[in-house]
Amino acid sequence: MVDNKPPEGAEKVESKKTLKKEAKKAEKAAKKAEHKGTPQNESVSEEGDVSAGKYGNLPLIRSDPTAIQRKFTYIKDLNKSLAGELVWVRARLHTVRARGKQCFIVLRQREFTVQVLVNVSDAVSKSMVKFSSNIPKESIIDLEAKVAEAPSGVAGCTQREVELVASQVWVVSASIPQLPLQIEDASRPEKPEDEEGLNIRVNQDTRLDNRILDLRTPTNQAIFRLEAGVCRLFRDILTKRGFVEIHTPKIIPAASEGGRQCVHWSAYLAQSPQLYKQMAIAADFDKVFTVGAVFRAEDSNTHRHLTEFVGLDLEMAFQYHYHEVMLTIGDLFTEIFKGLRDQYSTEIGIVGQQFPVEPFTFLEPPLVLQYPQARKMLAEVGVEVGEEEDLSTPAEKLLGRLVKAKYDTDFYILDKYPLAVRPFYTMPDPQDPRKSNSYDMFMRGEEIISGAQRIHDPELLTERAKHHGIDITKIASYIDSFKYGCPPHAGGGIGLERVVMLYLGLDNIRKTSMFPRDPKRVTP
Amino acid sequence: MNGPIKMYQTRQIVRYDIPVELPKCMYTLKNIHSTRNGMVDSSDHVSSSDKKLDIFDQNNHKIPGMAELEAKQEEILKQLAELKNQILSIKSDLNISSVPPKKSIISPTSTLCTPVALDEFPDVIINASPMNPPYSLELAQQLLQGVVTLIFSVHLHSTVSSLPDEAKKLESSLVNFMPKSKGPEVKVRLIWKNISSNTELLVSHIPILGEVNLLRYLSRAIKSPLSYESEPDGTEIDSILDICYLVVRAKTKTERTSLLQTINKSLGKSQWLLGRDQASVADIAAYSAIRQASNTSEISANLGKWFHRCETIC
Structure with missing residues (x-):
């Protein structure tokens, strides 16, 4: 800074200081004003700065038609073939480190990073290097730079072959300097065996409170791209098989499905689109599916429950046997898994770097086990499950491990659950009154879909409801839907977040919900 | 051993001829190194005699104990031969008695063990x-x-x-x-x-x-026509199976050819391997191995015919 204040000997020391400060402030303000006035020439430069006009803060981009239009290169496209060329890059400043007359910047664009060098040289002044080293992390900057080959390779960046030598640095949108969490910490790999390395982690709650920053990590980028993939594959595969996508109301007059507790406003939030799916079947849509929010007000703070999640539901009429539907769902999963394996291997790899896990395995056609078989497998290792008893969560996980050891598959179908543990609308087995035409499907030992053949006969439905002690008047509208004739049908519902979580082997469902909702969180 | 070799004299390191004052604070034990006190020299024991002890003192001289030792060796060999004869006779006895049950195992009426x-x-x-x-x-x-x-x-x-x-x-x-x-x-x-x-x-x-x-x-x-354990040529079947394993694993063509020749030899002029008139496990394994590892041009005409016979089974 050039001190252009006139010396005033009569003044006291303190007042001199304050005066100095004020003068500086005024100077800064003037410069700021200058910036705004002449955006292309502004700079925090001293006199004789060789790089004046090559760095500084860009004016706010307001889609000014007269502004210079530059062509930007994506970081992922930077490679050896561009060596020697001058490119413009707009990216986030990941890290910055100054060392004497040099300044190292790592630029980040989603999961891609590249190293930038700002060196003091004929065209780059010391103050430009200083300016560059003071840009706060996570700011978006425009950079003009020459692509240079890095002979020894750049460690710690995705673009190892090349680095950039900056000639212009402009700040497009600055971040505040204090970050609630460091992206580097949030994306640090979790290796339990590595006790030597840095062990700084970001708490799950901190992540969720600052979800915008957290989502910038390569892992989160990959997770949500993969989640979009699951949803797209679900839609594509079912549409190809002749399903029709329907949209069901989320605000409903009464509690649906299984008599669970509901959030009570003046109306209820839908716990499941099941009734509407079944009504669509009764209305001759034959095969339907729906993707939408589903609400559960269960007060369960577990790693796999959310109060609001995305439900992928399907319902299908069949000819004679509900296995037609069960195998359709099984094949749907196989297709989704294959699609993910073939189209999203990069994303799976990125997530695997931070959260190492064994790759997801499956069989085609999927493995179908009968409930008694599962009981037998559990009994062999000393876990007794009664004939009409449901599997407990630990038993389910154990069974998952047994199946994995024997068949090497992370996905399997468990068929013929006991009738006693299923909701009243489940069709009983025609041969054994204790069994039902229902099935669960599991991924990595956790249930992801629970489905069954539904009773489509109003009389039997009434009888079963009475048997379960359900007030018939409350479900009258449900029973009425089958009065005008309805084809036999079966179906099920899948939680999107849970499928992604289990496919990637993550430990918490909050990792796969962009803005998760649970009994303790309604923000952000 | 080619008999005693001439050895040089070494300085005596341990002197064993000086009288040793034994401590009296402990009870005495029988000297286990001395000649078997009170035990009769039985023929099946190689006992150590005093004569043998001074074997090291002898140089360049016919050892007096040698003849004795040789005689003893002869005796042992004779005993072994006797034992062998005994075993052979037992084996032939057993062979005769085990034939009838074997037939029932092979018979097609038999199903699973249990x-x-x-x-x-x-x-x-x-x-x-x-x-x-x-x-x-x-x-x-x-x-x-x-x-x-x-x-x-x-x-x-x-x-x-x-x-x-x-x-x-x-x-x-x-x-x-x-x-x-x-x-x-x-x-x-x-x-x-x-x-x-x-x-x-x-x-x-x-x-x-x-x-x-x-x-x-x-x-x-599963007890079936494929069971071979109790058959007389069980070991040969086993060795053919091992060869089949190697055929699949063979890295070079020459290696494979030599293995295939072994199989060919086993086939000979007969219908199936090992001169059998029915397909055995060996045939199954060999068929699969050959189909996996090589093309039919690599195998001999004789083996080729057998290969077609295998194909016609299924």
Whole structure:
């Protein structure tokens, strides 16, 4: 800074200081004003700065038609073939480190990073290097730079072959300097065996409170791209098989499905689109599916429950046997898994770097086990499950491990659950009154879909409801839907977040919900 | 040993001829190194005599104990020969007595060892690499019909993205198999998986590796015409099975050719391997190994004819 204040000997020391400060402030303000006035020439430069006009803060981009239009290169496209060329890059400043007359910047664009060098040289002044080293992390900057080959390779960046030598640095949108969490910490790999390395982690709650920053990590980028993939594959595969996508109301007059507790406003939030799916079947849509929010007000703070999640539901009429539907769902999963394996291997790899896990395995056609078989497998290792008893969560996980050891598959179908543990609308087995035409499907030992053949006969439905002690008047509208004739049908519902979580082997469902909702969180 | 060698004299390190004052604070033990006190020199004991002790003092001289030792050796050899004769006679005795039960084992009327054996494998899993399809299953399925019906269901593991045609052919033949006569059913799941050429059989938690071992297991678990353990040529079958394993693993053509020659020799002029008039486990394994490892041009005309005979089984 050039001190252009006139010396005033009569003044006291303190007042001199304050005066100095004020003068500086005024100077800064003037410069700021200058910036705004002449955006292309502004700079925090001293006199004789060789790089004046090559760095500084860009004016706010307001889609000014007269502004210079530059062509930007994506970081992922930077490679050896561009060596020697001058490119413009707009990216986030990941890290910055100054060392004497040099300044190292790592630029980040989603999961891609590249190293930038700002060196003091004929065209780059010391103050430009200083300016560059003071840009706060996570700011978006425009950079003009020459692509240079890095002979020894750049460690710690995705673009190892090349680095950039900056000639212009402009700040497009600055971040505040204090970050609630460091992206580097949030994306640090979790290796339990590595006790030597840095062990700084970001708490799950901190992540969720600052979800915008957290989502910038390569892992989160990959997770949500993969989640979009699951949803797209679900839609594509079912549409190809002749399903029709329907949209069901989320605000409903009464509690649906299984008599669970509901959030009570003046109306209820839908716990499941099941009734509407079944009504669509009764209305001759034959095969339907729906993707939408589903609400559960269960007060369960577990790693796999959310109060609001995305439900992928399907319902299908069949000819004679509900296995037609069960195998359709099984094949749907196989297709989704294959699609993910073939189209999203990069994303799976990125997530695997931070959260190492064994790759997801499956069989085609999927493995179908009968409930008694599962009981037998559990009994062999000393876990007794009664004939009409449901599997407990630990038993389910154990069974998952047994199946994995024997068949090497992370996905399997468990068929013929006991009738006693299923909701009243489940069709009983025609041969054994204790069994039902229902099935669960599991991924990595956790249930992801629970489905069954539904009773489509109003009389039997009434009888079963009475048997379960359900007030018939409350479900009258449900029973009425089958009065005008309805084809036999079966179906099920899948939680999107849970499928992604289990496919990637993550430990918490909050990792796969962009803005998760649970009994303790309604923000952000 | 070529007898005593001339050795140089060394300085005595331990002197054993000085009288030793034994402590009296402890009880005395019988000297175990002295000549067996009070024991009669029995012929089956190599006893140490005083004479033998001074063997080291002798140089360049015929050892007096040698003749004795030689005599003893002769005696032992004679005893061994006697023992051998005894065993041979016992063996021939046993052979005669074991023939009738053997016949009942081979007879086609016999089924599984016990009904329990069926329950023992409710869900047999075979993991196979699509690059090395276990063709032996096809033949085994055919030959075992009447005894047991192998019902296959096939899965594709996620490590395999697409199935080669050969594997597909085998798959459809296994799944569409129609048994001529009904026997007890054994359900087998064949899983195509990206593993080494070793086919894996999973009955319990520990896999049985290798296609030939799979066949060995099958022939032992199920009493059928394929069982060979109690047959007189059981060991030869085993060695053919080992050769089949090596054929699949052979890295060079020459290595493979020499192995195939061994199989060819075993075939000779007869219909099936080992001069049998019926196909055995060895035929099944060899057929599968040859089909996996080489093309039919590599094998001799004689072996080629046999190969076609194998193909006609299924």
